[in-house]
Amino acid sequence: MATLAGVFAASHMPPIVFRWNRVDQARRDEVTAAYTEWGRRVAAARADVLVIVSPDHFVNFFLDNLPSVCIGIGEAHGAPPETWLKDLPYTTFPGHPPFAEHLAAQALAAGFEPSLSRRLTLDHGFVLPFFKAGLPALPGRTIVPFILNTVEPPYPNFQRCLAWGELIAQAIASWPGPERVAVVATGGLSHSIGEVTMGAVDPEFDHGVLERMGAPDDAALLAFMDRTIDRAGNGAQETRNWLVARGAAGRARFESLYYRAIPEWYTGLGLAQWHPG
């Protein structure tokens, strides 16, 4: 039986890289320390498989074919095409077809119908947090990309996001191999990209999510998100990825490792870990 080795979440906003020098040295040091500690914890999970939950920012999909969920079941994934990631130290992105196909089979058996891809190109959402953490290698031997559409409405609903996380955990528990599997959700918290509100950050939303993400029941968190997510910018929709992680963690203890609203990067930057038993 495989093991759930860890559950994590992290912001992946591109300005953290291409506008790095827009904040002062003290803030850069603070953010570097936070990502480094987050990355240390992910690496300590010693994952054989990283299930990374992120949107596809129009690298693989477009409006003529936009799955709500797509699982990468291929032997390898393509490198991010973003030119501002040219210093990314990771050159290969091996997949784990047997586990990914098991996850897909479990999903279909449970009444979920994900799209499947044998060749996905990863984008910044799948690598930026590890890059900013200074990890010289990806903190997992293989990657199973889990694309959740949060870039173009309509989005998967909150309950479904939680259910997907639960299903990932069940697939890990029912996988007969010895692999250690970590779940990493990326994206959020509040930010607005390409909208008339671009640049706005919503600390009230961010704090509200972080406070409720650790609550044992879902109702308060989902009610809060339902009430506030649309005012927190389109990028805040990526907080749905965090719900997948919460579902995978079985509502285990949640630890917010870092949060700060950073106007220069126009993002509410959050880093977190769940502690499943």
Next chain:
Amino acid sequence: MRDYWLNKLFYDLTRSSLGAAYKAEREPVLDRYPLKPEVRRALVEDDLDFIARAGLANPYLLRYYFQLLGYDDEAVMAKLHAAAAPPEGV
């Protein structure tokens, strides 16, 4: 309401040499897409306020389009914030 062909144009421009061709001369590239007259006019006249205000483009694709045209994010935000402001005289 999204305009499919507008978004298709933005998407194609960021993924191929079409972007360079577009920057050199827009009209021949626009001819390849069945754009509504008002959308084509907005592109030719750089009336991105119109596009942003009407929600015709996916915001991520709109931002990519701005970047293609050479706008930095400050300029993008200035343009978008102007789109959010009520027209003069209202």
